[in-house]
Ligand SMILES: [Fe+2]
């Protein structure tokens with residue numbers, strides 16, 4: 001080996017070890033980043049809970065239900081992560097709704113309905129500015145669209161509505177039915193199944209309804225009783241429902 005070849009070999013060796021070192025550092029940094037993403041989400045979620053405790057608990061349950069349905073569909077793992085974030089933050093825009101509407105016990109009048117409905121756009125505007133939540137923001141914007149095109153805010157129909165929003169909408173309805181409301185007590189799972197089936201094709205995507213109905217009742221009851229941090233459910237080692 002002449003001098004030039006020796007120098008080249010040495011240069012390549014140093015370069016390779018630097019690449020290896022940088023790759024290891026990057027992997028560590030990515031792990032840390034994933035953890036801080038989850039921490040950021042939970043902090044955002046708890047900010048909403050401080051404002052409105054019911055909505056905070058609702059978000060946790062909707063996230064768990066969304067993940068269960070999405071795993072049955074199934075959706076690819078990277079999309080599941082985006083979807084879980086969207087589910088957890090779907091009502092984050094309610095932070096900007098005045099207390100007298102947010103905490104109202106009775107049904108809303110027309111003017112109040114208009115204000116309440118803005119939570120979709122407000123949520124979208126909040127999240128779209130955060131790069132790792134931009135994809136989730138599109139789903140949040142569409143979480144009150146009806147499959148038949150009569151929902152809001154844009155009146156999207158069928159597959160124009162992001163898949164994730166169609167899943168969250170079913171999970172959201174499920175939690176509403178199973179929870180106490182100011183004007184009625186919680187209703188049983190049997191009622192939720194009947195009601196969601198009845199609205200397949202109008203409010204809900206019939207294919208998603210079918211996936212939902214294929215999950216045994218007992219699963220939902222257990223899930224509701226054992227909610228932990230919802231994001232752990234998206235980790236590959238927890239891939240059962
Ligand atoms: Fe909502």
Ligand SMILES: [Fe+2]
Pocket residue numbers: 058062090091172
């Ligand atoms: Fe909701």
